[in-house]
Amino acid sequence: MLLQLRKNLSEADFRSLADLARELGYRVVALDGVPDLVRLEGPGAPEHRSRIEDCYAVARVLDAGAARELFQRAPGAPDTVVTVGEARFGGGAVSLIAGPCAIETYDATLAIAREVRARGATLLRGGAYKPRTSPYSFQGSRRAGLEILGRVRAETGLAVVTEALDPRDVEAVGEVADMFQVGSRNMANQPLLAELGRQRKPVLLKRGFAATLREFLLAAEFVLAGGNTQVVLCERGIRGFDPSTRNVLDVGAVAWLKRTTHLPVIVDPSHAAGRADLVPALGRAGLAAGADGVMCEVHPEPGETHSDGSQAIGLEDFSKLVADARALAALDGRTLVAPTRPAPHTV
Amino acid sequence: MLLQLRKNLSEADFRSLADLARELGYRVVALDGVPDLVRLEGPGAPEHRSRIEDCYAVARVLDAGAARELFQRAPGAPDTVVTVGEARFGGGAVSLIAGPCAIETYDATLAIAREVRARGATLLRGGAYKPRTSPYSFQGSRRAGLEILGRVRAETGLAVVTEALDPRDVEAVGEVADMFQVGSRNMANQPLLAELGRQRKPVLLKRGFAATLREFLLAAEFVLAGGNTQVVLCERGIRGFDPSTRNVLDVGAVAWLKRTTHLPVIVDPSHAAGRADLVPALGRAGLAAGADGVMCEVHPEPGETHSDGSQAIGLEDFSKLVADARALAALDGRTLVAPTRPAPHTV
């Protein structure tokens, strides 16, 4: 590890750093003629960089060397492939997640699940617990919504991803969900991340709308460090200064993440755009930048929904997106995963 | 309420809005020659704006009229004054909160508590549960830290504010703390806010580092709507694009909030600056913009601390900040609240 030290460091501060480094098994090497730099020679372990970085004496880690966090892609290492029901993310596999914003009724959820599966989705999304900006907004159908998701899952054979907001709800959500979703507002909710690190089901982690990429990856590290290795990252737009779109889909982040981590990366163009007419273009852009999948809100009649109706696309637009995703995946030798098993109710 | 509707609205979507409006007690009035606008005449209640705004048909609430949320200052209404031990925020009272970033040992915490109280602080800050970016960073002394805070509180007579990260910890934190802190990363953590809304102790709510002011106020509304009326807002810097300071202290937000809400507003220059040498200047700037208090990290020997040592100011700088705060408060007829009761151990 190569460290830049703070200027005008006291003897005591430097000693704290040196003591910790030795405790972790490193040899501390001064650099001739450059008093502000120090090199640590030693083993490297996922937790070392953060622990060294936290020392007051350290202004910046210039090179982490072998102290590689769990999320990092070792040189030449393959993608982690995350499988959820029929869906598969990473390693050349591209999958589509679709469904309503919020779960409302059994009939509506079933209808949309059948439609999106028939058109090419391999994973059903739908919120039972909804994070909202106002205490007076619809907070989701909660337990009733989970129950609906469970029945639709049984009926259609589609695996389900849904959000957990509260560490106390993780168990209940886990009884139904095939994949836990962590929303943008909760990316830094550590008790929740720690709870999900103890689960053995995949986690879909959305980037906070103003999180740096290192903060995003360290949020994933909370889950990985708990022993849960199945994390899919989701870029869903960062906060910008222009009101034309709700957020700015950061396709550069997608491309950068694919090089930096072995974890799969998908995009959510619905929350990025905030308006249905731009969703297909943003979904395509995310795939073209290298994303391993797209999650989007689909609704047969967008006006009749309790939340975020304006950003849900219709069924025809979804069919077009499926076709585009297939072509885009093929562009660099990847494959769009199609639903293959017959739906249970047709047997 | 005056509403701008979405363009090309379907009959059904408009009917959903009209039905909800009538259910809430409003009369729906069309505006002659302007099909995209509609006026709602009726009673107004804190929850109405959000519920109407959530309708798909509504593009924008142009004027909320009498539907005023609990956080809003009615025309001419006085400040809410929040009292915590000797400290008082709002209504012309300015108070200073000081202490270490994280609670480490009893002796160190006691020493600093005595020092800051003697110099003019009326509330002790210190983290037992620490929100961190990395799972490998020091996560706080937790229960042991709470216990230390309790002992120092008893010994010095200083009231204590400390952070709760997890709704499951609120009870334990509440046994020691005189005021709950919600950190920037948790501003939108609704289960936590809801739990604090059920408490009857003051809450110090920090602005998310990329939250709009309306989002910030609606986070406060989660607490207020639960029946807890004692909320102090804290501006602690928003994320910017320049690496010179860690965050950008938004003094315009302070001035705007003081006009918009009756709740007290303070600033945290330590997290805004991220470096001790700029903290006094930012504390003064916050007060000059109208803040009802300053919270800052103080440490007798900044280098010997586990977290955020670089932003803690020394004791002499704190004394100077107290003097400046007194002068700045006086500038517009306000008063810096001084510790008046003798410390228990001196009796």
Place this chain on the structure above:
Amino acid sequence: MLLQLRKNLSEADFRSLADLARELGYRVVALDGVPDLVRLEGPGAPEHRSRIEDCYAVARVLDAGAARELFQRAPGAPDTVVTVGEARFGGGAVSLIAGPCAIETYDATLAIAREVRARGATLLRGGAYKPRTSPYSFQGSRRAGLEILGRVRAETGLAVVTEALDPRDVEAVGEVADMFQVGSRNMANQPLLAELGRQRKPVLLKRGFAATLREFLLAAEFVLAGGNTQVVLCERGIRGFDPSTRNVLDVGAVAWLKRTTHLPVIVDPSHAAGRADLVPALGRAGLAAGADGVMCEVHPEPGETHSDGSQAIGLEDFSKLVADARALAALDGRTLVAPTRPAPHTV
């Protein structure tokens, strides 16, 4: 036009607005029961919205109605197609612009021009006048660079786009360039835009790195209002908060602009990414979002260049980008324009 007025407006302020509106040919209609709104009935002309918006009395233009600026796409109107030599932007035509960052020597420029033309570029880029952050950085080869561009243009038959920084240089640049480039730093340089509005050659206008889309379009309007109708807009990344990429390529802006204006829109992934390894992914993302072209920096030996060497891609990566662009254009029925005329020197 539908206007929201400022609250507590004086009689005199309202009269100023009403007088201007009448002078422009509008009838001012009050809205029953809504004192803060006013409707203007009348003809509509490109300059009316800005002039009305500038009145102190106007808080916001809610609907511009028929007062449509020149950049706006009328409902159902086709794309403006901008042709520069062999290149064509808009109306289903996609073209690639490539070349070195800065013009250095004749031999190097000629070599790269031949290579990129052979691989599919139809327009040569290269800076003679370079906008730089520091006064001590290489400011470009200036007149000598223009002369080189002129010779390479004659030799290869490739049309040339190059930047003008100073209104006093427009004439000299125009003697060589087939298209003027306005850089991001100069998007709001009005004397320069006004000068280009008087030219009759196409203008490539880059978005300021923190410009809203309306500000971007109004910068184009400065050129259009001067009578020069040939403007191509270029999204080149906005300033973000994460250091991983230099800027954030705003693909949502591309999609939104294509709906809002009839002008062609291209992307510059080189300046967005700031690092060569991400350029192809961002170029593909821009095209997938609907861009009518890509401009990128190409250099046979990236290390041997005076400016921005780190973001120039090599020739093989460029060939791959050409192939991808062809496939992406085909995805929605568009065509990548290929160089068709034989190069002059081969005749």
Place this chain on the structure above:
Amino acid sequence: MLLQLRKNLSEADFRSLADLARELGYRVVALDGVPDLVRLEGPGAPEHRSRIEDCYAVARVLDAGAARELFQRAPGAPDTVVTVGEARFGGGAVSLIAGPCAIETYDATLAIAREVRARGATLLRGGAYKPRTSPYSFQGSRRAGLEILGRVRAETGLAVVTEALDPRDVEAVGEVADMFQVGSRNMANQPLLAELGRQRKPVLLKRGFAATLREFLLAAEFVLAGGNTQVVLCERGIRGFDPSTRNVLDVGAVAWLKRTTHLPVIVDPSHAAGRADLVPALGRAGLAAGADGVMCEVHPEPGETHSDGSQAIGLEDFSKLVADARALAALDGRTLVAPTRPAPHTV
């Protein structure tokens, strides 16, 4: 100078760097065991850092050492004091600049100049050339406005600061102005900065609304490098994501700049707030953070002005700001400069 090199550097790229370094008089020293770092030992000159930084081989300058740009404050060096008529900025002197946004008529300008001078302003501001977002907005009274400014200057004895937008107008503006203003949109307009570097009159340089502090200081360096040493920096708000205020006044930047550069720093709360009611609070905050002055728009009847009327404060608010500025300056031993010479027309 201490340099971090790019990874996987070619022999040729490294040689380019080494050759330039030697040419500038440096000895290149490798660091034992750290191939990515290199130390340059040598003289240091203002232009060296930028020239070395531009080499492809250099990933980052870790320490500029003695290669200090002209704007940098050498350790222990005093403030540069800039004097403009009666106004004085820096070295403990605080001055107020006031006046209308745009120059309209002689009578109105004279009236306001007399009022603000009588209340404590020592420098008159007022735009003759106005940078605007739309080509259809009022672009200023131009030559006629300059002439009015000249007459008011002669009549009142107040020195004048006004904006130059175009390098071709610098001479005409310089015939009237005591100080040139460079607006936020033109901070990176290099031909303009270079022209002002050739003048021998003070320059008021406003920060671009999304410029980093290093970019801001390097813009000043363009003027300083031309031989004009009289530059005053002006923080006027950066672009944020919240619509409540037009911009975010970056008081941390003020505090940081005062430590980093010897040049005076002032704030412009009018453009930061974008609304008159917040201007006094932001002006106070800027001074409390260490600013050497405040520039604000004042208008006796805010509604009757062509541009930015909503952000101009009235005369009584200005008087209060003068009193506050006096008290705030005194807080740390500084002095508000008062108009002392009798106005010429009273002689």
